[in-house]
Amino acid sequence: MEEEFLLVSEDGSPRAVAAAVLQHASSEDGDPDPETPGGNLEKEFAQEQVEISTRPCADLPSLLEEVRAGRWRADSSAQHAGARIAALATSPKDVEPTVVVNRRAQDIAEEFAQTARDQLTCGCHVHVSVDDDEEGVRVVDHLRRWNPVLLALSTNSPFWRGDDSGYQSFRSQVWGRWPTAGATAPFGDAATYRSTVRSLVESGTILDTGMIYFDARLSAHYPTVEVRVADVCLDPEDAVLLGALVRGLADTAVERGDEGLPPQPRAEEVRVAGWRAARSGLTGDLVSPTTGRPVAAGTAVDELVRHVTPALERNGDLTWVREHLEALLRRGNGAQQQRRWRQEGADDAELARRAVRATLG
Numbered sequence: 001m002e003e004e005f006l007l008v009s010e011d012g013s014p015r016a017v018a019a020a021v022l023q024h025a026s027s028e029d030g031d032p033d034p035e036t037p038g039g040n041l042e043k044e045f046a047q048e049q050v051e052i053s054t055r056p057c058a059d060l061p062s063l064l065e066e067v068r069a070g071r072w073r074a075d076s077s078a079q080h081a082g083a084r085i086a087a088l089a090t091s092p093k094d095v096e097p098t099v100v101v102n103r104r105a106q107d108i109a110e111e112f113a114q115t116a117r118d119q120l121t122c123g124c125h126v127h128v129s130v131d132d133d134e135e136g137v138r139v140v141d142h143l144r145r146w147n148p149v150l151l152a153l154s155t156n157s158p159f160w161r162g163d164d165s166g167y168q169s170f171r172s173q174v175w176g177r178w179p180t181a182g183a184t185a186p187f188g189d190a191a192t193y194r195s196t197v198r199s200l201v202e203s204g205t206i207l208d209t210g211m212i213y214f215d216a217r218l219s220a221h222y223p224t225v226e227v228r229v230a231d232v233c234l235d236p237e238d239a240v241l242l243g244a245l246v247r248g249l250a251d252t253a254v255e256r257g258d259e260g261l262p263p264q265p266r267a268e269e270v271r272v273a274g275w276r277a278a279r280s281g282l283t284g285d286l287v288s289p290t291t292g293r294p295v296a297a298g299t300a301v302d303e304l305v306r307h308v309t310p311a312l313e314r315n316g317d318l319t320w321v322r323e324h325l326e327a328l329l330r331r332g333n334g335a336q337q338q339r340r341w342r343q344e345g346a347d348d349a350e351l352a353r354r355a356v357r358a359t360l361g
Helices: 018-029 060-080 103-117 133-143 147-154 170-175 190-202 236-255 267-280 297-315 318-331 334-343 348-359
Strands: 002-008 041-043 049-053 084-086 123-129 216-218 224-231 285-287 294-296
Touching: 002 060, 002 348, 018 041, 018 049, 018 060, 041 060, 049 060, 060 084, 060 236, 060 348, 084 348, 123 236, 133 190, 133 216, 133 224, 133 236, 147 224, 147 236, 147 267, 147 285, 147 297, 170 224, 170 267, 224 236, 236 297, 236 318, 267 285, 285 297, 294 297, 297 318, 334 348
Parallel strands: none
Antiparallel strands: 002 049, 002 084, 002 123, 041 049, 123 224, 216 224, 285 294
8 A cells, every 4th residue: 555645844834845754764764675565655746745655465454554654654754854744635725836856757747737736636556466467457447437436435635725625535636637547448458458558658648657547557566456546545544444445346356357237337437426426525426336326425335345245254354344434434534524624613734733643543
């Protein structure tokens, strides 16, 4: 699991101190082990943010421990640079992001102009292992109809440029401006996936395969499918819940495929469902993953859980998922909590303080 965080000051303003944070983390942790992915603090596109990744885990308690430990390590290094980390998918306070000092990042900033200048956004990326690219494409295709529900569960970006955006996830709207971002048509097999990626790169519109920003993609570095649709989660347990559901969907894709489901929806239908999830999150209707009709958010979530229940049972995750899903729905996700804090009178500084506390669990 990879999580991106804002670096914030006491008054809630994002601070461009990523270089100092990473330097401290490197002095504390030493060089990363090239044989073991994850566990490191890394740069992101803007100097006002950092990314932490967990090591591979096979059970939810281990993943939760990794997520919490990673957040604490990142915050410790941030404090040495006069900042804190906050799991907010967009900044509640207006800010002009500072692109990191990196040739590729600078090239992206020049080529993509305002789209790149707006990209101070924080997501959560879940990697799940697959045997090969053929299995990976089956997982990517299977995820399509369910990705909007994963987004709805994770929504955590209601504010943009100092105002309430009216969306539960405005990050997804900003992120969707990249030319390759969002939902795709079904690929069917690995050859079609690879030829599609090759065509996008050869179009000259994107710099390289690192700019393939599909909601779910084959990882360029690991034998995994990387699910990129979610906002970073305010609560560490919500992040682990997201991981459990992604693994359940991947297992279901391999074991049963689309058995018992209607035909794959068109890309246009998935995009509409994604927009609906971004707009209302868990506070209104979503598009049903199975019927394509409006249903209450809780109903769409129930559809997902029922679909992956056999896989969750086999993994020993079902009880944990049900308990923590109930807690999330009762408490509200990050977007709901942020709006509630505003209604209680929290200014930018207080909202940032509460977000830091929630981030660290």
